[in-house]
Amino acid sequence: MVSSIAASPVKWTPRDLKLRGFKVYAVNQPCTTEPRFTRRDCYKVILLTTKARLHYGHQSWELDGTYLLFFNPHIPYAMEMQGDLRHGYISLFTEEFITSLDRSESLLQSPLFKIGSSPLFQLPEAQVPFMNGIFQKMLAEQEADYPFKGELIRTYLQLAIHEALHLQPAETLLQHHTAAARLAARFLETLEQQFPIENPEQTLELKTAQEFADRLAVHVNHLNKAVKEITGKPTSAHLTNRITDEAKALLQHTSWSVADISYCLGFAYPTYFNNFFKKQTGTTPLAYRRAA
Structure with a gap:
């Protein structure tokens, strides 16, 4: 049985979220809808007990247990449910909501939300009741x-975030203080700022490592070295x-033509795209669209 994690009997709209900057709801239901990749204009912190397969960007994980999940609004995701029930809580919030406590660093630079990081943390069984309590308090305060x-x-949301940070090795959390890590983070954030593509007239401004290096005012070799050192992948692979x-x-x-999509993504001709x-995928764009 499969489902998108976004499905819920509780309905919300982007207008609701923008008015308040935050929303949380409980999930405890059978999973009946089809999986789909979902992108919205908010971050998500999710506490979920489930057996499922998570697709996040171009990565996939098998889930079986209780997890904290951290979703970046720039990356599409879907979840194929492999059990009859799921249980937990989903919180959605804007960056403005969480950064209103005078936090200067972008969430995209956070070890939990930055591009290329793992979005999930399996909780030890002893920690599950504590995390359930945090989300229950957020749910109660939302209606208060x-x-x-x-x-x-x-405060509760940041407590959930710090509990997840406790599950990471200390050296992972300190990496962003190095010059190479800061440059890699700037590259990844600049890359993400070009997405999502929202209309056929929009096109990528930066498409090569050299163009990114020029924008970041560094030599392209220095950029490539920093990105490979921190992420383990070359700049070209991220692009x-x-x-x-x-x-x-x-x-x-979208129903855009392949020619329109190729133009948006910076290809001079549809045949190049x-x-x-x-x-990259082993199939043509039209074949992929038909299969999807």
Whole structure:
């Protein structure tokens, strides 16, 4: 049985989220809907007990247990449920909501939300009741009349984030203080700022490592070395993977022609895009659209 994690009997709209900057709801239901890649204009912190397969960008994980999940709004995801029930809580929030406590660092630079990081942490069984309590308090405060409930909810949300950081090795959390890590983070954030593509007239401004190096005012060799050192992948691989992910999303979720999509993604001719896409996925854009 399969489902998108976004499905829930509780309905919400982007307008609701923008008015308040935060929303949380409980999930405890059978899973009956089809999986789909979902992108929205908010971050998500999710506590979920489930057996499923998670697809996040171009990566996939098998889940069986209780997890904290951290979803970046720039990356599409889907979840194929392999059990009859799921249980947990989903919180959605804007960057403005969480950064209103005078936090200067972008969430995209956080060890939990930055591009290329793992979005999930399996919780030890002893820690599950504590995390359940945090989300239950957020849910209760959301419905309360307390005039400072926004500040209290932010505190609970940050507590959940710090609990996840406790599960990471200390050296992982300290990496972003190095010059190479800062440059790699700037590259990844600049890359993500070009996405998602929202209309056929929009096109990628930066498409090569040299163009990114020029924008970041560094030598291209220095950029390539820093990105490879921190992420384990060369700059070209990040560009290829991100363009491929965007191509898949546009083929699945728009009715734009292949020519329009190729133009948006910076290809001079549709045949160049067809060759690129087939090399990365093993299939043509039209065949991928039909299958999706």
